[in-house]
Amino acid sequence: ELKVEQNPLFLSMQEGKNYTIYCNYSTTSDRLYWYRQDPGKSLESLFVLLSNGAVKQEGRLMASLDTKARLSTLHITAAVHDLSATYFCAVDLDSNYQLIWGAGTKLIIKP
Amino acid sequence: ETGVTQSPTHLIKTRGQQVTLRCSSQSGHNTVSWYQQALGQGPQFIFQYYREEENGRGNFPPRFSGLQFPNYSSELNVNALELDDSALYLCASSLSPGSFTDTQYFGPGTRLTVL
Numbered sequence: 043e044l045k046v047e048q049n050p051l052f053l054s055m056q057e058g059k060n061y062t063i064y065c066n067y068s069t070t071s072d073r074l075y076w077y078r079q080d081p082g083k084s085l086e087s088l089f090v091l092l093s094n095g096a097v098k099q100e101g102r103l104m105a106s107l108d109t110k111a112r113l114s115t116l117h118i119t120a121a122v123h124d125l126s127a128t129y130f131c132a133v134d135l136d137s138n139y140q141l142i143w144g145a146g147t148k149l150i151i152k153p
Numbered sequence: 154e155t156g157v158t159q160s161p162t163h164l165i166k167t168r169g170q171q172v173t174l175r176c177s178s179q180s181g182h183n184t185v186s187w188y189q190q191a192l193g194q195g196p197q198f199i200f201q202y203y204r205e206e207e208n209g210r211g212n213f214p215p216r217f218s219g220l221q222f223p224n225y226s227s228e229l230n231v232n233a234l235e236l237d238d239s240a241l242y243l244c245a246s247s248l249s250p251g252s253f254t255d256t257q258y259f260g261p262g263t264r265l266t267v268l
Contacts (some may be wrong), residue, residue, distance in 0.1 A: 045196075075256060084243060085196070087257040130195055138250035139186055139257050140209045143195035 043067050046133050048144035058120050063147045067113040073134040074114045075141065076105050078127045084109055085130070088116075107137035121151045157246050157260035165266045169215050174263045178246030185227040187219060188256060191240040203228055203250055228263045231265075239267045256267070 045068040055061055065074070076088040089098045091107035091114060098105050102125065104117045114131055128148045132141040159178045166172050174249055178185050188196035198211035202221035216232040222246035225246070232240045241264050 050164075082260045085245075087258065092201045130196075136250075138201070139184060139245070139247045140198050140211070141186075141188075141196070141202055141257070142198065145195050148230045153185060 044071075044133060044135060044142045046131060046142050046144040048129075048131055048147050050147060051145060052148045052150075054150045056153065057069055057122055060120065063118075063129055063131075063149075065116070065144055067112050067114075067131075067133045067142075069112075069135070070109070070111075071133040071135055072137040074107055075117055075132045075134065076114070077130045077132065079130065079146070080127050089130075106126050109131040118149075123151050123153055124153045125149065154180065154230035156180040157244060157258050159242075159244055159263050160263070161263060163264045163266075164224035166195070167268050168234055168236060170234050170267075171230065171232045172234060174231075174242050174244075174265070176227045176229070176246075176260055178225045178227070178244075179258050182248055183225050183260070184250060185221055185225065186245045186247070187229050188243045188245065189213075189238075190243060190262075191237075192240070196243060198231070200203060201250075207238045208250060211217045236267050239265060241265075 047066045074091045077085040089105040094109040096107045128146045130146045132143045185197040186201040190196040200210040201208045205221045221227045243260045243261045243262045246256045
């Protein structure tokens with residue numbers, strides 16, 4: 043059974059700092075996604091990572107994928123308050139959009 | 154381009170009742186997936202419909218059922234509601250399974266409370 047583990051599950055940090063969220067998964071996967079969820083809201087797609095060594099960046103967020111290590115990271119650079127949200131990684135085993143999700147990382151960025 | 158819409162936004166039911174949730178997929182998408190998200194947890198895959206046929210199912214009992222219509226909109230039906238069914242139900246639309254460059258787009262969700 044595929045397991046997706048995120049850590050940390052909770053992260054409180056100051057504005058301007060850098061930090062990394064980790065996503066480990068237990069079996070080979072074709073695709074890995076990162077989503078953002080604000081409280082009481084739906085899920086917003088951030089990144090789709092399709093191959094080993096893939097790196098994508100959008101603003102202060104950068105995601106990478108190491109399929110050999112079964113590890114993805116979401117790096118936050120010079121955090122700002124607007125990035126406060128819960129971040130989920132999700133794995134798509136067979137490229138069929140049937141995603142298996144991590145438990146989420148709740149990120150709070152203090153001014 | 155229209156986004157994914159869901160109705161109703163909120164719903165309160167009692168144990169044993171039945172509920173139907175609705176989803177309209179994004180224009181051009183023929184695949185709809187349904188997820189259950191309990192409070193403080195990640196979403197759990199319920200099932201997926203592709204061109205009106207069920208195309209995969211997660212670990213949910215048969216009282217969770219669905220439909221997809223010719224216009225690719227979809228319904229999720231839950232019979233014999235239990236307290237643990239209280240959750241946010243999300244639908245997501247996407248291109249055909251196996252499309253390599255796209256992602257799923259999520260609707261705003263239906264918050265179901267079972268009393």
